[in-house]
Amino acid sequence: MFFVSRSTDPAPAARGDAPLVDAGEGPRRPAWTWLAVVAAVLVGLSPLLLPYFRDLGQRPPYAMYPLVIVAAGVLAISRLAEVDPTHLRPGGRWIGGGLLGGGLLMLVIGTAAYVRWLAAPATLVTLAGIVWLVGGRTLARALMPAAVLLLTIVPPPARGETTLTAGLQQLSVAASSRLLDVCGIVHLRTGNVLAVPGHRLLIEEACSGINSVVAVSAFTILAGFWRRRPAWWTATLLPIALLFVIGLNVVRITGGAMLLAGTGVNLFEGIVHEWFGLILFACAVGLVLGADAGIEWLGGERGTERGAKERVASAPSIRENNRPIACAFAVLFLIAGAWSASALRHCWPASRLPAVAPLRVPTTVGEWTLQPARADGKDIETTSTTARNVRHWIYRSADGTTAEVAFAYPFTSWFHDPRVCYAAAGWSPGPHVLVDETAAAFRFDMTQIDGRHATVFFADFAEAGFAQHPFERPAEGDRLSRRLALTRRAASYQPTCEVQTLVHGDGPIDPSRCERVRELFLIVRESLRQQVIGQTGGGR
Amino acid sequence: MTQPRRHTTPPLIVMPAIIALAIGAIVLLIVLLAGPDRATLVERYAREADRAITAGEVATAQLCAQRLIQLEPDEPLHRQRLATANAIGR
Numbered sequence: 208m209f210f211v212s213r214s215t216d217p218a219p220a221a222r223g224d225a226p227l228v229d230a231g232e233g234p235r236r237p238a239w240t241w242l243a244v245v246a247a248v249l250v251g252l253s254p255l256l257l258p259y260f261r262d263l264g265q266r267p268p269y270a271m272y273p274l275v276i277v278a279a280g281v282l283a284i285s286r287l288a289e290v291d292p293t294h295l296r297p298g299g300r301w302i303g304g305g306l307l308g309g310g311l312l313m314l315v316i317g318t319a320a321y322v323r324w325l326a327a328p329a330t331l332v333t334l335a336g337i338v339w340l341v342g343g344r345t346l347a348r349a350l351m352p353a354a355v356l357l358l359t360i361v362p363p364p365a366r367g368e369t370t371l372t373a374g375l376q377q378l379s380v381a382a383s384s385r386l387l388d389v390c391g392i393v394h395l396r397t398g399n400v401l402a403v404p405g406h407r408l409l410i411e412e413a414c415s416g417i418n419s420v421v422a423v424s425a426f427t428i429l430a431g432f433w434r435r436r437p438a439w440w441t442a443t444l445l446p447i448a449l450l451f452v453i454g455l456n457v458v459r460i461t462g463g464a465m466l467l468a469g470t471g472v473n474l475f476e477g478i479v480h481e482w483f484g485l486i487l488f489a490c491a492v493g494l495v496l497g498a499d500a501g502i503e504w505l506g507g508e509r510g511t512e513r514g515a516k517e518r519v520a521s522a523p524s525i526r527e528n529n530r531p532i533a534c535a536f537a538v539l540f541l542i543a544g545a546w547s548a549s550a551l552r553h554c555w556p557a558s559r560l561p562a563v564a565p566l567r568v569p570t571t572v573g574e575w576t577l578q579p580a581r582a583d584g585k586d587i588e589t590t591s592t593t594a595r596n597v598r599h600w601i602y603r604s605a606d607g608t609t610a611e612v613a614f615a616y617p618f619t620s621w622f623h624d625p626r627v628c629y630a631a632a633g634w635s636p637g638p639h640v641l642v643d644e645t646a647a648a649f650r651f652d653m654t655q656i657d658g659r660h661a662t663v664f665f666a667d668f669a670e671a672g673f674a675q676h677p678f679e680r681p682a683e684g685d686r687l688s689r690r691l692a693l694t695r696r697a698a699s700y701q702p703t704c705e706v707q708t709l710v711h712g713d714g715p716i717d718p719s720r721c722e723r724v725r726e727l728f729l730i731v732r733e734s735l736r737q738q739v740i741g742q743t744g745g746g747r
Numbered sequence: 748m749t750q751p752r753r754h755t756t757p758p759l760i761v762m763p764a765i766i767a768l769a770i771g772a773i774v775l776l777i778v779l780l781a782g783p784d785r786a787t788l789v790e791r792y793a794r795e796a797d798r799a800i801t802a803g804e805v806a807t808a809q810l811c812a813q814r815l816i817q818l819e820p821d822e823p824l825h826r827q828r829l830a831t832a833n834a835i836g837r
Binding site: 385386388389391393394395397402403404405447450451454493494495496497498500501504655656657658713 | 763830
């Protein structure tokens, strides 16, 4: 791949010449030393890196991260092929060592503070240090595009992308609502729900196309680098790409609502919904390529020719021998990695419940009877949750009261408060109150602006079976220690399931009805809890 | 090496992007300048709600009434429409 030599011959050596023999260092050394260093630091980072990727895969906007890594690898290889190895000059050991030290420090801090997000910057900084030690500025410049591309799969810390996606989601729905008003389509928007007569559309992240934003952004950056576009070119293309994504999804939401209102055909369910997402992504990619060609047509300068060799213009100077420092850091990374693996072995446990878990609820519970799956298309208030997997059931009592039961899983990082989901759906939830100490079951009431009321019972329990209580922020200690206590708590959080039961009406729910719903909820919750324990083996 | 070039007509691949941007700009202008204001929406939904109540279209009547309450929360007539629609639904 590439070699590092300490040639004293000022004439540049052409590729394919016989290896140089240097009096100071001896024959050329193969790159396996550096490959071993890279392997060692990656092994050291793996106890923090693997949980990071596992968490990343569960975030829909970043689920395509393996493709981005492959694309970055292809980009790196293509750029490396253009670098003349005989003209690589190792970078200064202070900078390289500093970068490696920074990566090591982030690994240690991430392990001590249970912050797996630090695995991403630690890896990038560490690899940058190795690149610098191997080939200095030349090699770093060649591999910079791959590093920038990898940055697209590093989410903002503390799940900051949820704020962005929530904002884009609301923007898409609000814009669609406005368009429907212009088109004269009767509809109602409450939060992220668009209702047309007889139908309700919950515009989730996937429906609003927000998941495409990251993917299209990564593609735009990749295209910019692959086509050798200047930085301003890609910087101009990026917001245009985002406009295309948001615009296409507004069209999708608006068109889908119009079609639903006019014909009853729902494009937001089932396989059609999935295919539409892919088609939209393909359209966005096509438009980005078109915009790229458009900038070129408008007179933008093309990038540098492919294959231009990166040459070091200056005369050879004192060469750094950076292997010792790299090997020393490799050993340190292995030691730190062993400690990290030991410290984090019980952290961030994965869910054992399959995506399509075979769960059943009782057919009758006292006066309540389980109803067939909703096929009549009637407008029924649905429970709201952001979990990856959700199951719904409807119970009806003798007096016609309808109670909706939802089972959502897995929640792996934090106690889930469903009031947030209902607020996003346009409800105004009140505070939750404890209704059963043993089950850690809560209840809250909520209202809509049009006077509709609903009561929700919910309870969380771990897959091992024990009840999960809301996090209580520690009151003692300074800010840092309180923060560390929270991250430690989040890292040890067991995969959790949530059961909800919702009942709604045109006015406040009377207490006797609430009590009957509570009894239904507790029985169904216990039934599901026992099944989850059975399917996951209970306990760890 | 740079090769600036310019053609009188854009290549085919550029057309969809240009059309998309143009349509988006036009729609945005229409929405901002010609979109219905609150009074127009209230009038439209009130008319539709009354028509739906007369025709017995419960879902439409309920939805229109809910939208009216959303637009004018303090207007008791809209809540009256919703109550009437709910009563028809029962």
